[in-house]
Amino acid sequence: MLVTSQPWGGSMKKEVVGYTTGVFDLFHVGHVNLLRNAKSMCDKLIVGVSVDELVSYKNKTSVIKYPERAEIVRSVRYVDLVVPQIDMNKLDAWEKYKFDIMFVGSDWQNTDKWNEIEKALGEKGVRVIYFPYTRGVSSTLINEILKERREDK
Secondary structure, three states, X not given: OXXXXXXXXXXXXXXXXXXXXXXXXXXXXXXXXXXXHHHOXXXXXXXXEEOHHHHHHOOOOOOOOHHHHHHHHHXXXXXXXXXXXXXXXXXXXXXXXXXXXXXXXXXXXXXXXXXXXHHHHHOOOOEEEEEOOOOOOOHHHHHHHHHHHHHHO
């Protein structure tokens, strides 16, 4: 919690709100690590789970449909609130949820897109924190392994 001074000499604790987004398909330990690390840096963690239409827009297909993915993420003890991520607009998300910190995968760090988003969120007082991916595991990798195993049969 952030402690702020009040004009009458007291102090008030401000809840630090964190926000992250993802597809969270084929939920794995990398997802758990992201959510655990994010929660360790905020009081309330809001997670935007990409709706199926957004996943399709990104030219991908999820194995697990949105309602089930949202329920899986909702069941994780580090998560305080699950919301649908209907688009990629992080400023719109900030307008809705007023988060203080945005957690992002390190593969986006120093990209033109995220430099722009980081600047815009910074103007709102939001810190962007990049987390490294857990090595050796991803939903894409799991999908590739499953595809290879099916082809071997």
